[in-house]
Amino acid sequence: MATVKIWTDAEAEAHPRVKAVFDDIRATRKTDFVNNVWRALANQPAVLESTWAQVKAVMARESALDPLVKEMLYMAVSISNGCEYCVHSHTASARAKGMTDAQYEDLLAVVGLAATTNALVTALQVPVDPEFKV
Amino acid sequence: MATVKIWTDAEAEAHPRVKAVFDDIRATRKTDFVNNVWRALANQPAVLESTWAQVKAVMARESALDPLVKEMLYMAVSISNGCEYCVHSHTASARAKGMTDAQYEDLLAVVGLAATTNALVTALQVPVDPEFKV
Amino acid sequence: MATVKIWTDAEAEAHPRVKAVFDDIRATRKTDFVNNVWRALANQPAVLESTWAQVKAVMARESALDPLVKEMLYMAVSISNGCEYCVHSHTASARAKGMTDAQYEDLLAVVGLAATTNALVTALQVPVDPEFKV
Amino acid sequence: MATVKIWTDAEAEAHPRVKAVFDDIRATRKTDFVNNVWRALANQPAVLESTWAQVKAVMARESALDPLVKEMLYMAVSISNGCEYCVHSHTASARAKGMTDAQYEDLLAVVGLAATTNALVTALQVPVDPEFKV
Amino acid sequence: MATVKIWTDAEAEAHPRVKAVFDDIRATRKTDFVNNVWRALANQPAVLESTWAQVKAVMARESALDPLVKEMLYMAVSISNGCEYCVHSHTASARAKGMTDAQYEDLLAVVGLAATTNALVTALQVPVDPEFKV
Amino acid sequence: MATVKIWTDAEAEAHPRVKAVFDDIRATRKTDFVNNVWRALANQPAVLESTWAQVKAVMARESALDPLVKEMLYMAVSISNGCEYCVHSHTASARAKGMTDAQYEDLLAVVGLAATTNALVTALQVPVDPEFKV
Numbered sequence: 001m002a003t004v005k006i007w008t009d010a011e012a013e014a015h016p017r018v019k020a021v022f023d024d025i026r027a028t029r030k031t032d033f034v035n036n037v038w039r040a041l042a043n044q045p046a047v048l049e050s051t052w053a054q055v056k057a058v059m060a061r062e063s064a065l066d067p068l069v070k071e072m073l074y075m076a077v078s079i080s081n082g083c084e085y086c087v088h089s090h091t092a093s094a095r096a097k098g099m100t101d102a103q104y105e106d107l108l109a110v111v112g113l114a115a116t117t118n119a120l121v122t123a124l125q126v127p128v129d130p131e132f133k134v
Numbered sequence: 135m136a137t138v139k140i141w142t143d144a145e146a147e148a149h150p151r152v153k154a155v156f157d158d159i160r161a162t163r164k165t166d167f168v169n170n171v172w173r174a175l176a177n178q179p180a181v182l183e184s185t186w187a188q189v190k191a192v193m194a195r196e197s198a199l200d201p202l203v204k205e206m207l208y209m210a211v212s213i214s215n216g217c218e219y220c221v222h223s224h225t226a227s228a229r230a231k232g233m234t235d236a237q238y239e240d241l242l243a244v245v246g247l248a249a250t251t252n253a254l255v256t257a258l259q260v261p262v263d264p265e266f267k268v
Numbered sequence: 269m270a271t272v273k274i275w276t277d278a279e280a281e282a283h284p285r286v287k288a289v290f291d292d293i294r295a296t297r298k299t300d301f302v303n304n305v306w307r308a309l310a311n312q313p314a315v316l317e318s319t320w321a322q323v324k325a326v327m328a329r330e331s332a333l334d335p336l337v338k339e340m341l342y343m344a345v346s347i348s349n350g351c352e353y354c355v356h357s358h359t360a361s362a363r364a365k366g367m368t369d370a371q372y373e374d375l376l377a378v379v380g381l382a383a384t385t386n387a388l389v390t391a392l393q394v395p396v397d398p399e400f401k402v
Numbered sequence: 403m404a405t406v407k408i409w410t411d412a413e414a415e416a417h418p419r420v421k422a423v424f425d426d427i428r429a430t431r432k433t434d435f436v437n438n439v440w441r442a443l444a445n446q447p448a449v450l451e452s453t454w455a456q457v458k459a460v461m462a463r464e465s466a467l468d469p470l471v472k473e474m475l476y477m478a479v480s481i482s483n484g485c486e487y488c489v490h491s492h493t494a495s496a497r498a499k500g501m502t503d504a505q506y507e508d509l510l511a512v513v514g515l516a517a518t519t520n521a522l523v524t525a526l527q528v529p530v531d532p533e534f535k536v
Numbered sequence: 537m538a539t540v541k542i543w544t545d546a547e548a549e550a551h552p553r554v555k556a557v558f559d560d561i562r563a564t565r566k567t568d569f570v571n572n573v574w575r576a577l578a579n580q581p582a583v584l585e586s587t588w589a590q591v592k593a594v595m596a597r598e599s600a601l602d603p604l605v606k607e608m609l610y611m612a613v614s615i616s617n618g619c620e621y622c623v624h625s626h627t628a629s630a631r632a633k634g635m636t637d638a639q640y641e642d643l644l645a646v647v648g649l650a651a652t653t654n655a656l657v658t659a660l661q662v663p664v665d666p667e668f669k670v
Numbered sequence: 671m672a673t674v675k676i677w678t679d680a681e682a683e684a685h686p687r688v689k690a691v692f693d694d695i696r697a698t699r700k701t702d703f704v705n706n707v708w709r710a711l712a713n714q715p716a717v718l719e720s721t722w723a724q725v726k727a728v729m730a731r732e733s734a735l736d737p738l739v740k741e742m743l744y745m746a747v748s749i750s751n752g753c754e755y756c757v758h759s760h761t762a763s764a765r766a767k768g769m770t771d772a773q774y775e776d777l778l779a780v781v782g783l784a785a786t787t788n789a790l791v792t793a794l795q796v797p798v799d800p801e802f803k804v
Contacts, residue, residue, distance in 0.1 A: 001535055002259045003359045033265060037251070040258040044373040047380065050459065051254065057452065058243045064236035069203055070244050073210045077248035077387075079793045080214035082350045082618045085255045086248070087795055088266040091539045102198035105580040108793055109192045110204050112583065112786040114211035114220070117171070119613075119785035120185065121219045123749045123778055124174040125136045125757055131167060132222040133403055135669055137761045178775040181782070184593065191586065211789075213391045216484045216752045221393055225405045239446040242391055246449070249387035250380040253479075257347045257376055259355055267537055269803055270527045271627045301533060305519070308526040312641040315648065318727065319522065325720065326511045332504035337471055338512050341478045345516035345655075348482035350618045353523045354516070356534040370466035377460045378472050382479035382488070385439070388453065389487045392442040393404045399435060400490040401671055481659045484752045489661055493673045507714040510659055514717065517655035518648040521747075525615045525644055527623055538795045569801060573787070576794040587790065594779045600772035605739055606780050612743045613784035616750035621791045622784070624802040638734035645728045646740050650747035650756070653707070656721065657755045660710040661672045667703060668758040 007042040009034075017045040021052050028060055035089060068097045076111050141176040143168075151179040155186050162194055169223060202231045210245050275310040277302075285313040289320050296328055303357060336365045344379050409444040411436075419447040423454050430462055437491060470499045478513050543578040545570075553581040557588050564596055571625060604633045612647050677712040679704075687715040691722050698730055705759060738767045746781050 012018045012034075021042075022034050041048040059070060071094040078086035094104075139145075146152045146168075155176075156168050175182040193204060205228040212220035228238075280286045280302075289310075290302050309316040327338060339362040346354035362372075407413075414420045414436075423444075424436050443450040461472060473496040480488035496506075548554045548570075557578075558570050577584040595606060607630040614622035630640075682688045682704075691712075692704050711718040729740060741764040748756035764774075 001356075001530065002261055003356060004258050004536060006261065035263045035265070036260045037255055037258075040260045041254065043369070044376055047254070047373055047376050050377075050456070051251065051380070054247055054250070054452070054456075058240075058247045063240045064234060065240040065244075069206070070240065072203070072207060073241060073244045074248045075793075076207045076210040077214050077245055078252055079789055080211050081249070081252040081256075082792050083252040083255055084795060085260045085262055086252050087793060088262045088537075088539060091793075092266040100198060101579070105583055106192075106197045106199040106204065107207060108580055108583050108790060109586075110199075110207045111211055111793060112587070112790050113188055113192045114208045115215070115785040115789035116188070116782040117185065118212055118215040118217040118220050119749055120175065120181070120778060120782050121171055121217055122215075122752050123745075123757060123761075123781060124138050124171075125754060126170045126174045126219045127136055127140065128219055128222045128403065129169045131169070132226040134406060135664065135758075137758060138670060177771070178778055181775055181778050184590070184779075185782070188586070188590075209391075213387055216390050218393060221391060222403075222405060225391075235445070239449055242388060242446055242449050243452075245391060246384040246388050246453070249383040253347055253383035254376060254380050256350050257343075257355060257359075257379060259352060262537065268540060269624075269798065270529055271624060272526050272804060274529065303531045303533070304528045305523055305526075308528045309522065311637070312644055315522070315641055315644050318645075318724070319519065319648070322515055322518070322720070322724075326515045331508045332502060333508040333512075337474070338508065340471070341474060341509060341512045342516045344475045344478040345482050345513055346520055348479050349517070349520040349524075351520040351523055353528045353530055354520050356530045360534040368466060374460075374465045374467040374472065375475060378467075378475045379479055381456055381460045382476045383483070384456070385453065386480055386483040386485040386488050388443065388449070389439055389485055390483075392406050392439075394438045394442045394487045395404055395408065396487055396490045396671065397437045399437070400494040402674060477659075481655055484658050486661060489659060490671075490673060493659075503713070507717055510656060510714055510717050511720075513659060514652040514656050514721070517651040521615055521651035522644060522648050524618050525611075525623060525627075525647060527620060538797055540794050542797065571799045571801070572796045573791055573794075576796045577790065583790070587787065590783055590786070594776075594783045599776045600770060601776040601780075605742070606776065608739070609742060609746045609777060609780045610784045612746040613750050613781055614788055616747050617785070617788040617792075619788040619791055621796045621798055622788050624798045628802040636734060642728075642733045642735040642740065643743060646735075646743045647747055649724055649728045650744045651751070652724070653721065654748055654751045654753040654756050656711065656717070657707055657753055658751075660674050660707075662706045662710045662755045663672055663676065664755055664758045665705045667705070668762040 002036075002040055004040050004043045006036055007039040012039075012042060015042070015045075018042045018048065021048050024056075025052065028056060037085065037089070068094060068099060068103075071097055072099065072103075072107055075107065079111055080115070136170075136174055138174055138177045140170055141173040146173075146176060149176070149179075152176045152182065155182050158190075159186065162190060171219065171223065202228060202233060202237075205231055206233065206237075206241055209241065213245055214249070270304075270308055272308055272311045274304055275307040280307075280310060283310070283313075286310045286316065289316050292324070293320065296324060305353065305357065336362060336367060336371075339365055340367065340371075340375055343375065347379055348383070404438075404442055406442055406445045408438055409441040414441075414444060417444070417447075420444045420450065423450050426458075427454065430458060439487065439491065470496060470501060470505075473499055474501065474505075474509055477509065481513055482517070538572075538576055540576050540579045542572055543575040548575075548578060551578070551581075554578045554584065557584050560592070561588065564592060573621065573625065604630060604635060604639075607633055608635065608639075608643055611643065615647055616651070672706075672710055674710050674713045676706055677709040682709070682712060685712070685715075688712045688718065691718050694726075695722065698726060707755065707759065738764060738769060738773075741767055742769065742773075742777055745777065749781055750785070 012022045074090045078090050146156045208224045212224050280290045342358045414424045476492045480492050548558045610626045614626050682692045744760045748760050
């Protein structure tokens with residue numbers, strides 16, 4: 001259950017600022033599907049607008065990284081932060097962008113390994129090597 | 135400062151299990167440089183051996199993901215976990231594997247964006263869309 | 269589902285230490301409603317007593333901060349820690365203490381922004397400015 | 403030490419996009435002081451611009467929450483995320499905005515309490531009360 | 537709901553690598569019960585094999601720590617990381633290994649206390665005492 | 671560097687509430703050494719008093735868990751939360767209470783393993799087995 005109302009399409013249609021964002025999500029992503037994070041953020045139009053603007057700027061534009069790589073980075077952060085919804089939505093997006101089973105397995109292996117070595121390094125308070133200095 | 139002694143090369147040479155791991159790190163990575171995480175783990179030979187075995191298995195083998203992509207995933211997890219040493223070591227490794235300034239900027243943009251949307255989704259407790267079901 | 273039994277009122281009535289805490293919660297908060305965290309902690313009477321004593325000391329006394337501000341700080345921590353129950357209970361408490369939609373939107377904006385800048389600062393390992401020294 | 407160069411004023415002056423952001427930070431905050439997070443982000447002009455735009459939009463505008471309350475929420479998130487630089491910069495900002503010792507003590511008490519109850523709730527996996535439903 | 541298929545016994549029987557791990561789990565633990573984490577990992581045989589090898593090496597062998605103490609350490613980490621499934625599985629395992637109600641209460645008290653003092657120390661950025669140096 | 675002043679013994683002697691806590695720390699622990707967390711908390715006497723009261727209640731009393739086990743649980747939480755000072759102070763305390771190198775190695779192995787499996791379980795969103803229900 002959410003802490004706020006999840007907006008239906010009818011409710012979004014009746015609210016100009018929300019409708020404008022939903023329309024742009026659909027046009028940008030070329031799909032009629034608007035997932036629940038936007039339907040929850042609709043309760044706070046200013047946060048809805050700025051969040052969508054950031055997502056569009058970061059994920060939908062041309063960039064130095066492949067769209068799938070960006071989605072996998074998003075998955076890695078979401079897993080590390082323990083965000084259930086985010087893990088689901090970005091795993092689904094990565095699959096939609098072509099993530100293979102073998103790539104998913106490698107991502108899991110790296111994320112699992114990083115969690116271990118992060119913990120060991122923190123436990124031992126390893127000093128940064130001078131060689132890593134910029 | 136570390137919670138344990140950081141082993142010198144001379145100390146590692148005198149301890150067969152540690153020497154064997156250090157030798158393999160050097161041979162695998164084709165460099166004489168052994169960074170501090172291994173010099174700290176040398177105090178616990180069993181953990182040193184199993185950790186190196188995992189790193190070698192995950193990072194050094196052929197895989198479905200590009201070595202640079204794996205290093206960038208490692209960076210994303212290390213940033214999310216707030217591990218200072220790990221951020222330094224994996225940023226340096228990513229650069230050594232060819233990460234460009236433009237790719238670094240994109241990684242930062244994705245990691246920063248994911249942190250925000252993770253927080254908002256958690257704040258609103260957004261329910262998982264049935265469309266994401268496997 | 270919980271890892272422990274959620275105590276009913278009848279069970280609490282039959283256990284003097286638990287009953288004493290539940291009675292004090294009701295008297296302090298001027299409501300008959302005892303939420304599930306206390307019904308779960310009832311399995312460990314010493315932890316129940318010390319936790320309620322701390323909550324009462326921190327949240328229910330006169331202080332330099334407005335009760336609503338304290339509740340919003342509680343929300344911010346609970347969101348950052350990813351605690352589902354805590355997000356729900358403290359969002360509900362903040363609303364009961366008068367949090368408006370506009371204040372909620374501002375809290376979300378700050379929490380989301382802080383998550384991003386925290387991540388970027390950690391990624392870049394920004395050194396603390398001498399100007400911030402006490 | 404940072405993972406990137408910390409830009410001097412002279413370096414910023416020579417780079418139009420960076421100079422524009424630094425000028426706006428100084429004008430908005432009515433101070434010549436530009437703290438290190440911006441000098442680190444200067445290496446990635448697009449992230450510098452979007453981050454400053456967000457900070458300006460969230461922190462510097464009129465809002466439903468007092469500027470000091472927003473700064474204290476920022477502190478609470480930064481503490482929970484374990485971001486050293488952020489704890490320093492936002493504690494300094496809160497003091498500059500008038501945070502008293504008594505308010506600081508109350509903030510610490512709430513943040514410490516929330517950390518405990520978050521942990522206990524997670525340990526016991528307390529189910530959300532139906533009364534909290536929207 | 538999971539992001540992957542949860543394998544049934546029949547499906548595991550038909551896949552030699554998965555079957556081998558499931559057989560070893562049953563033989564090592566002397567029970568027919570294979571819990572869901574292994575049924576989820578079955579989708580990635582290499583990660584399944586390496587994860588089980590690590591769990592077996594760390595948890596099932598003779599060691600300097602009592603099996604119950606190791607399980608309680610596992611609980612403490614899982615609680616701190618906010619991993620719902622892990623809290624459930626390791627609390628159940630600790631009980632199966634003899635954790636008493638009094639021990640559980642003490643664990644909760646320590647974990648709750650550590651969460652508070654960790655938060656306060658981070659808030660105040662307490663410098664490490666020279667006496668703690670190795 | 672800290673966000674607050676680290677109190678000297680002379681300063682503590684001159685402040686009755688702080689002096690009372692410092693005296694009790696010394697008497698309880700049978701040592702003249704008062705570590706920095708208390709010297710930082712001295713700036714907030716109410717938080718100093720309540721924090722010391724909790725530490726004393728949880729760590730110094732008779733309990734169902736061995737003092738060393740409690741210290742190791744404290745280490746596990748501090749590592750998971752990434753608290754540098756706390757890792758140092760509780761590792762030092764565990765050693766002072768007799769933690770052997772072999773026990774330390776086992777703790778590191780468990781904490782590292784738990785970090786990995788926590789991450790994998792979160793990545794896969796493994797559903798809780800009905801067998802774990804209370």
